[in-house]
Amino acid sequence: MILRGTLAIWQRDMLILRRSIFSELLAVVAYPLTMYLAFGIGMQSYIGLVDGTPYGLFIAPGLITMTAVNAAYNESVWSLWFHRRVQFTIESYRVTPISVSEIVIAKICTGFTHGIIKGVAVGVVIFAITPFRFPLEHLFYYLLFLIPASAFFSCAGIISGTVMDKPETIGKVEAVLVMPLIFMSGLFFPLSSYPTDVIPWVKLLPTTALFEGARRALVAGEVQSVYLLQVVLSALFTFIAAVVIFRRKMSE
């Protein structure tokens, strides 16, 4: 497949990101930082240790991961919806000699890039204001989760932006599906808090694999291969689904 179109559209998206990088980062850092200050510092003295880990450290990887995947999802869903329904630029791309797959892959790459950049930005800020430090290999293991996770959420955003024509529907899906999936996956509490019967079901969620796996990778330097496989397979599956759904929608 020739990816000339993918590169051109991704470069366009990066040009827009470069132009607004400071305001974007400010907005994206504010939310998890507030969460961290409110929960990590505010609740630290009440909660103390979770499974032997200080509560501030327990939630830090999750907040970075949440920022990254939220950024990937939001960029993909809103960008695709806006270009398809408001600006009609997708149609202007489609009358050039590039394939529909090149367009969708470009948008997935853009969402992924947003996720990684914004996740790293939040990570830098959190580490700057906390005493927690990690060995370099822990960061590498953590990236093993963060990269496919950003791709997974970017693809999920592409699917939502493709099938949903109304902006309010996008907002509702985010409120009733995306955010609960993130928050119920052990971002702020250990999975052991769930009733025993529920835990196996929660562990089936790709977001649980992501948040649990990413936390263990960053804090303990452990790579849980089952969790990693779950995240990678989820990314692969949504990638295929995103390309197929986008192609089908465009041919309607």
Added chain:
Amino acid sequence: MRWQLRAVPCMESTETMPAAAIIIRSLTKVYGSLTALDHFDLEVVQGSIFGLLGPNGAGKTTLIRILTTLMRQSSGTAVIEGFDSLRDGREIRRRIGVVSQENSLDRYLTARENLELHARLHGLAKRQYQPRIDHLLELMGLSGRQKDFPDTFSGGMQRRLVIARALVHQPQVLFLDEPTTGLDPQSRRAVWEYIRSLAGSMTIFLTTHYLEEAEQLCDRIAIMDHGRLIALGSTQELKDRLSGATVYEIEFAGQSADQYARLLADMSCVIGISRAERSVTVTLECWECLSEIVTALNGAAIRRISLKERTLEDVFISLTGEKVRE
């Protein structure tokens, strides 16, 4: 698959048969129970400006979306510059420029960046597209605004930028889907000038609701309705085809037109008549009947006899009806 271009017999008046830029054979598009295109046939000669007219819902947009490979037909063939729309989409898109109804400009890119992105999507190298973009911005009168964002442009300027974008890769066929909708008369005329300046260098396929626009710009015009081609020809040919009848308005001096209206209505060569207070409008079988009319009116105080020219709008309304479409 590349189709062999051949001489096209559709332009009956031409001696040397020009090649066809667009060949459409029995093109059909069905959406559920709705047939948007119904065995549509058409040929468009290379280098011509071709106009497609039709009321709302006639199938114009469906046709243009199939020709620009945005949509697949249910059956039939569409061949653009020798390439089949179903099999050679990429090759077709390499050769066409499209100005859609919506401006579809990227409001987050400057005017120049919009053109650069389009050039890159067409695989042009920087050294190829930079001088081309300079030329197009100059041609469209946008050089001074190339670093500005399209949101700050007037409707006419945005339209010119969309046309410039469609021309960046020097297409062989330019599709213009209602290119002047929403523009003021000055901007509309400016766009017409640009379109005229392109004539001959490429084939232009234009859809419009403005019949004056089609009359001003197009060498050939097709009128479609309910997904079918119902008339095809030059503006004059279409007017001539309007039953061959001629319409005259006869104005009388100082007396009621009633008595003359009754007299004229009884004449065999008069096929239609309408009356105002001091004038009568008669539709004659042919212009030769006029002498019979003048003889019949011998002695009447005729102030003026004027030929009423048929307009393209008359043709359009007579073919597609007066009923407003939803």
